[in-house]
Amino acid sequence: MGERVVAITGGHGVLGKAVVEAALAQGLKVAVIDHASGHAVPEGVLEVGGVDLTDPAQATKAVEAVVAHFGRLDVLLNIAGGFVWQGVEGGDDEWGRMFALNLTTALNASRAALPHLKASSEGRIVNIGANGALKAAHGMGAYAASKSAVHRLTEALAEELKSTSVTVNAVLPSIIDTPANRADMPDADPKKWVAPADLAAAILFLASPQARAITGALIPVTGRV
Template sequence: MSQPLQGKRIVVTGGFGVLGSTLGKYLLARGAQVALLDRSEAPATLLDTQGLLCLDGVDLTSAASAGVAFERVAAQWGGIDGLVNVAGGFAWETVEEGQLETWDRLYQINLRTAVVSAQSALAHLVAGNAARIVNIGALASVKASAGMGAYAASKAGVARFTEALAEELKDRGVTVNAVLPSIIDTPTNRADMPDADSSRWVTPEALAAVVAFLLSDDAAAVTGALLPVSGRV
């Protein structure tokens, strides 16, 4: 197998979920050193994966907690070359019948975690020569449907954060991009939408391949991009 990420030191937040764990293994197979960060306890299946560094109990909404985790990774590896912000969540709720707390919660887990993680990693990333940040946005941030207001707004924040940080770092050797998936084919989404044609959705492996490209040297000329990954939805 080709190893375009050989020697790259990549941190994946939200690393114990379906997408995060799939991405971690995908990057590992392509030569990267991978650290998975998550608030929840690391599952045994990941702990048994040779080469993965799993850090649990990390509160990515807290600058202090995230800072400790990133310092630990950088100290163990001698630096960090890439960050993928997968951590996040979803809620379907209409504006009319929904709760303000939902808007606050989705801001915290979708946008704040990305900002905190980027700030925690930044000193290590700019110290390298070709660092990468990839954020997981959402196609819903471009056009929200009913019930998607809070989620789409938080992911729109991720898009604007991506663009702003890309501008800040474009002369410092760090690219910042986001992928905008439609519906990711996960067990939860299949359970929530049992009548949908899941063959049209984006598989975690397909999304991981796009992220891996953006982390590679081949993507050096790409920054500030919001890349739709919509499958056939």
């Protein structure tokens, strides 16, 4: 497993950093693809920064940079995304942005990676869905709709790739324990939320050869919420 190469979109975020750390601990070779650039990364990690994954050409260029550096690509983890709270009434300005950040980034990165993942004996794509997209709450319409689209992308692509080595799955977290969520919900108990390290462990299991029998799955990771 030590020769496997994983590309992590959104790798500079809180969850992304947790996945990078866990992947390195498993002996994986790691590339971070992110809109941000110039962030410190652990030794041996390739940073491909300044990438707008809503642009198919930039997504392809980023994936090709990973393959040029490591010589292969086995795993794509689509962690890049965003969240906003907004009611349906009063404006639709955030709907397009949520679909761009959550769905289009995953779609473009997956399309760019597929030729290389198909060449792997154990190709993997893991997407980040949302438990909150199963039933949208007040103010969650745009976010939940975009994440629901990620769920459908996961299922459809898994079906398309059943004749290949590539599996496609998604994790559906509830509230992730991040500094931003603690600031936004100061009265909540973060011990009930999902720790980034625990979510990273679930993601990396789905990315492993041992998960070859699982594809098209939407796996709830909901802590104690």
